[in-house]
Amino acid sequence: MQPYRALSAATPRVLGLVPPMTQLNTPYPSIAYLTGFLRSRGFDARQEDLALALVLRIFSREGLAALRGAAEAQPPARRSAPVRHFLGEYPRYAATVDSAIAFLQGRDPTLAHRINTREFLPEGARFDPLKAYVAREKGGDPLAWAFGALGLQDRARHLATLYLDDIADVLRDAVDERFEFVRYAEKLAASQPTFEPLARALAAAPNLVDGMLATLAQESLARHAPDVVLLSVPFPGSVYAALRIAQAVKRKDPRVVTVLGGGFVNTELRGLREPRVFDTIDYVTLDAGERPLLALLEHLQGRRSRERLVRCFLRVDGKVRYVNFPEPDIPFDETGTPTWDGLPLDRYLSLLDMLNPMHRLWSDGRWNKLTAALGCYWKKCTFCDVGLDYISRYEAASAKVLVDRIEAVVAETGQTGFHFVDEAAPPKALKALAAELLERGVSISWWGNVRFEKTFTPELCRQLARSGCIAISGGLEVASDRLLKLMKKGVTVDQVARVTRAFADAGVLVHAYLMYGFPTQTVQDTVDALENVRQLFANGCIHSGFFHRFACTVHSPVGKRPQDFGVTLLPLPESPFARNDVAFIDPAGVDHDRLGRALRKALYNFMHGVGLEEDVRRWFEDEFEGKRLPRPTVGRQRIARALSGRKLRVRA
Numbered sequence: 001m002q003p004y005r006a007l008s009a010a011t012p013r014v015l016g017l018v019p020p021m022t023q024l025n026t027p028y029p030s031i032a033y034l035t036g037f038l039r040s041r042g043f044d045a046r047q048e049d050l051a052l053a054l055v056l057r058i059f060s061r062e063g064l065a066a067l068r069g070a071a072e073a074q075p076p077a078r079r080s081a082p083v084r085h086f087l088g089e090y091p092r093y094a095a096t097v098d099s100a101i102a103f104l105q106g107r108d109p110t111l112a113h114r115i116n117t118r119e120f121l122p123e124g125a126r127f128d129p130l131k132a133y134v135a136r137e138k139g140g141d142p143l144a145w146a147f148g149a150l151g152l153q154d155r156a157r158h159l160a161t162l163y164l165d166d167i168a169d170v171l172r173d174a175v176d177e178r179f180e181f182v183r184y185a186e187k188l189a190a191s192q193p194t195f196e197p198l199a200r201a202l203a204a205a206p207n208l209v210d211g212m213l214a215t216l217a218q219e220s221l222a223r224h225a226p227d228v229v230l231l232s233v234p235f236p237g238s239v240y241a242a243l244r245i246a247q248a249v250k251r252k253d254p255r256v257v258t259v260l261g262g263g264f265v266n267t268e269l270r271g272l273r274e275p276r277v278f279d280t281i282d283y284v285t286l287d288a289g290e291r292p293l294l295a296l297l298e299h300l301q302g303r304r305s306r307e308r309l310v311r312c313f314l315r316v317d318g319k320v321r322y323v324n325f326p327e328p329d330i331p332f333d334e335t336g337t338p339t340w341d342g343l344p345l346d347r348y349l350s351l352l353d354m355l356n357p358m359h360r361l362w363s364d365g366r367w368n369k370l371t372a373a374l375g376c377y378w379k380k381c382t383f384c385d386v387g388l389d390y391i392s393r394y395e396a397a398s399a400k401v402l403v404d405r406i407e408a409v410v411a412e413t414g415q416t417g418f419h420f421v422d423e424a425a426p427p428k429a430l431k432a433l434a435a436e437l438l439e440r441g442v443s444i445s446w447w448g449n450v451r452f453e454k455t456f457t458p459e460l461c462r463q464l465a466r467s468g469c470i471a472i473s474g475g476l477e478v479a480s481d482r483l484l485k486l487m488k489k490g491v492t493v494d495q496v497a498r499v500t501r502a503f504a505d506a507g508v509l510v511h512a513y514l515m516y517g518f519p520t521q522t523v524q525d526t527v528d529a530l531e532n533v534r535q536l537f538a539n540g541c542i543h544s545g546f547f548h549r550f551a552c553t554v555h556s557p558v559g560k561r562p563q564d565f566g567v568t569l570l571p572l573p574e575s576p577f578a579r580n581d582v583a584f585i586d587p588a589g590v591d592h593d594r595l596g597r598a599l600r601k602a603l604y605n606f607m608h609g610v611g612l613e614e615d616v617r618r619w620f621e622d623e624f625e626g627k628r629l630p631r632p633t634v635g636r637q638r639i640a641r642a643l644s645g646r647k648l649r650v651r652a
C-alpha cells in the first residue's frame with residue numbers, strides 16, 4: 001500500500017515548482033512546458049517560481065531586517081567589511097530596498113533619475129571599481145563608456161544591480177556562503193560521486209535562507225493544495241534547494257507525492273542508486289518529462305501498475321529501482337503550448353551586471369521560451385553529450401505549429417520577445433519559421449543558438465532578421481581548423497567568418513561560444529585561436545563571445561574513447577549519485593589555466609573594441625611574466641581574405 005493521499009481520478013492537482021536558483025529575469029521554462037502539457041491533457045496543473053519568490057523575500061524590507069538580525073548575531077570581530085558596511089548603513093538599505101526592486105522589475109522607471117544621482121542607494125564594495133575610475137580619471141564619468149550620455153535606464157539598472165550584489169555579499173558573509181543569484185550550493189551536486197555532502201547539508205539546522213524557502217514552499221502548498229509536486233532541477237545549482245523544498249512538503253503533508261526531473265537529472269543522475277534521495281522524493285524521472293509524467297499520474301490514480309512506469313526511479317524495500325516500460329515519447333508537436341499562467345511576469349528582475357552583450361540577453365528582460373526543434377540535428381561534436389536523449393532525439397515541429405504556439409504565448413503573456421532554447425536550431429526550420437511569421441504578419445523579436453552552417457547564406461540571414469531575429473549564438477569552440485576537425489564540429493574558421501559576417505550584416509548580434517583546453521591543444525593552437533578571434537572582431541563578424549574551459553564528460557565521445565583524442569582519463573570513483581565531469585591527463589601538458597585567464601582578458605577588451613589592431617601575444621604577457629609566446633601562424637589578413645573569397649595564406 002502506498003502512503004499517498006488517494007488521488008481523485010478526475011482531477012489530480014499537480015503543482016510545478018522551479019527551485020532556487022535558475023534565473024531571475026524570466027522563468028526557467030521546464031515547468032511552464034509541463035504545465036501547458038498537463039493542462040492540454042485535462043489535468044489541474046499549477047506552477048510557481050520559488051527562485052524568484054525567494055529573492056524577492058530576501059531583498060525586501062522584512063528580509064533585510066532578518067538579515068540584519070543574522071549579521072548582528074555574529075561576534076563583531078568576525079564581521080566582514082561588507083557586513084560592517086551594511087550594519088552601518090542599515091537604515092538607508094531598509095529605506096531603499098523595495099524601491100530598488102520595483103525599479104529593477106520595471107514598475108517604477110522614473111526612479112532611474114534618483115538612482116543615477118549616486119546619492120540615493122548606499123554604496124558598498126561592489127561600487128569600488130567605479131570609485132577607482134573616478135579617482136584615476138580625476139572626476140570622469142565611470143559609466144559613460146558603457147552607457148553613453150543617454151543610457152539613463154541602463155545606467156540606473158547597473159547601479160541598482162551593484163546595490164543588490166553588495167547585499168548578496170552580506171548574505172554570503174553572515175548567513176550562507178553558498179548563495180548566488182543564478183546558482184545555489186552548486187558544489188553539493190555538480191559531478192558529486194557521493195550524496196554525503198548533500199545529505200549533511202540537508203540534515204543541518206536550517207539557516208535564514210533555508211527557513212525562508214521552507215515558508216515559501218509551505219505557503220505555496222496552502223495556496224494550491226496539490227496532490228503531486230513537481231520539482232525541476234535544470235542545473236546542479238538548483239538541487240539543494242529542490243531537496244529542501246521536498247523536505248518542507250513532506251513535513252507539511254507526507255502524503256503529497258514529490259517528483260524530481262530536469263536537465264541535471266537527465267545528465268548526471270542516469271545511474272542513480274542512492275536510496276537517501278528518496279527520503280523526501282518519491283519519484284525521479286529521466287529525459288523529456290511528458291510521457292513519464294502521464295504514466296506516473298495514471299499509476300497514482302490506480303490506472304497503471306508500477307511495472308509500467310516510464311523512465312522512473314523509485315525506492316522499493318530500501319533499494320533504488322529503475323522502471324522503464326517501453327512506450328514512445330509524446331511527439332514534439334503534440335506536447336502542447338507552454339503556459340506562463342500563474343507566474344508573476346511583472347515581478348521578474350532585469351539585472352544588469354555584465355556588459356557582455358549576449359550575457360545581457362540571458363540575464364536581462366523577460367523572454368518567452370520556446371523550442372524550435374528538440375535535440376540536435378548534427379549530434380557529432382566530440383565534446384558534447386551526444387548520446388543523451390535531449391541531444392540525440394531530434395524532432396522538429398512544423399512552422400505552422402510553431403507560429404501557432406508563438407501566437408498563443410503572445411496572447412497569454414502580452415510579450416513578444418522569444419528565446420529559442422534549442423541545442424542548435426536547424427537552418428531549415430528557422431527558414432520555414434521566418435516565412436510563416438512574415439506571411440502571417442506576426443511581429444516578434446527572437447534569438448537562439450545555431451551551428452554556423454554554410455546554409456546560413458546572406459539572403460537567409462536577412463530573411464531571419466526581417467522575421468525578428470535579433471541575436472544568434474553559435475560554437476566556434478577552439479578557433480582552429482585542426483581542432484575543429486578533431487571535434488567533428490563540421491565547420492571551418494573561414495566558414496564561420498562568412499556566416500557570422502552575414503548575420504552581422506543583416507543587423508543581428510553575433511555571439512561565439514569559444515573553448516580552450518581541448519585534448520592535444522598546444523600553446524601555438526591557443527595563440528592562433530586568439531588571432532582568429534581578434535580578426536573576427538576586427539572584421540565585424542562577431543560582437544560578443546565567451547571562452548569556456550573544455551570539460552570532459554562521461555557522456556561525450558572524448559569521455560567514451562579518450563584514446564582517440566590522445567588523453568587518459570583519471571579513474572572515476574563508482575558513484576551512486578551524480579556522474580558527469582571526468583578529469584584527464586593530456587600529454588601536451590599545457591598550462592591552460594594561465595592561458596585561459598589571458599584569453600578572457602583579451603576577449604573582454606575585444607568586445608569593447610580595445611586592442612583589435614595589436615599583436616595578440618600582448619594579452620599573454622602578464623600571465624607569463626613578460627615571456628613572449630610563439631607568434632601566430634595565422635596570417636593577419638586571414639579572415640579578411642576568407643570574407644573576400646580569396647585563398648587563405650597560412651604562414652609556416
Ligand code: B12
Nearest residue numbers: 022030182230231232236259260261262263264288289421
Ligand atoms: C538553453 C540552455 C541554457 C541557456 C538558458 C537557460 C534557459 N532555458 O533559460 C543558458 C545559455 C543561459 C544556459 C546556461 C547554463 N546552462 Co544550460 N542549457 C540550455 C539547454 C540547451 C536547453 C534548456 C531548456 O530550456 N530546455 C527546454 C526545457 C523545457 O527542457 P528541460 O528543462 O530539460 O525540461 C524537460 C525535461 O528535463 C523534463 N523535466 C524538467 N523538469 C522536470 C521536473 C519533473 C518533476 C519532471 C517529471 C520532468 C521534468 O521535462 C521537460 C519537458 O520535456 C540545456 C540542454 C537541453 N537541451 O536541455 C542546457 C543545460 C540545461 N544547461 C546546462 C548547464 C550546466 C548550464 C550552466 C550551469 C552552464 C555554466 N557552466 O554556466 C548555465 C547555468 C545558468 C543559470 N543558472 O541560469 C546543463 C545542465 C546539466 C547538468 N550538469 O546539470 C544542460 C543540460 C546542458 C549540458 N549538458 O551541459 N543554459
